[in-house]
Amino acid sequence: MNYTEFESIINSVLDNLSSKEKYADLCKKSWNFDSAKGLIKNDAKEVKKELNLDFVIAGTEKMFYKDYFFDTIQIRFMVPYGYGFLDCAYRVFKGMSDESIPGFSFRDIVEFVKGHDENQTFRFPMFKNITDYKEILKVILEMNDEIILLLSEKIPKVNIKHI
Numbered sequence: 001m002n003y004t005e006f007e008s009i010i011n012s013v014l015d016n017l018s019s020k021e022k023y024a025d026l027c028k029k030s031w032n033f034d035s036a037k038g039l040i041k042n043d044a045k046e047v048k049k050e051l052n053l054d055f056v057i058a059g060t061e062k063m064f065y066k067d068y069f070f071d072t073i074q075i076r077f078m079v080p081y082g083y084g085f086l087d088c089a090y091r092v093f094k095g096m097s098d099e100s101i102p103g104f105s106f107r108d109i110v111e112f113v114k115g116h117d118e119n120q121t122f123r124f125p126m127f128k129n130i131t132d133y134k135e136i137l138k139v140i141l142e143m144n145d146e147i148i149l150l151l152s153e154k155i156p157k158v159n160i161k162h163i
């Protein structure tokens with residue numbers, strides 16, 4: 001698979017994502033740069049334990065991540081915790097035939113919501129405390145499940161690997 005083929009798959013996934021309107025509304029509702037406050041690593045450990053996350057904590061980068069393998073393609077899902085906003089992203093780490101490193105962000109999701117012109121401003125949710133973070137993260141994890149399912153339909157032989 002090359003960059004153009006992967007981009008076409010991502011566009012199809014985002015177009016078919018049923019939760020994109022919910023995500024756009026969440027971004028708009030939680031948008032507040034003045035109150036946004038990140039978590040510390042101990043908070044991240046608490047979130048991981050409480051929500052039973054099978055993600056790795058990358059303390060230096062202040063994020064959780066999980067790798068997924070679709071045939072020969074490795075895609076990493078990254079969820080930040082240290083900056084007051086959840087601009088989650090997927091990045092291909094290996095397996096592209098043209099050695100490209102494509103990816104996409106949850107910011108891209110709002111562009112696929114029809115009739116929401118203000119979405120260009122409200123492109124990711126923000127949080128001010130651990131309670132907000134957990135509630136937003138639950139929505140994002142549901143969306144991730146849907147995205148992974150849609151990717152598995154587009155890229156055969158999905159095999160989820162936990163690191």
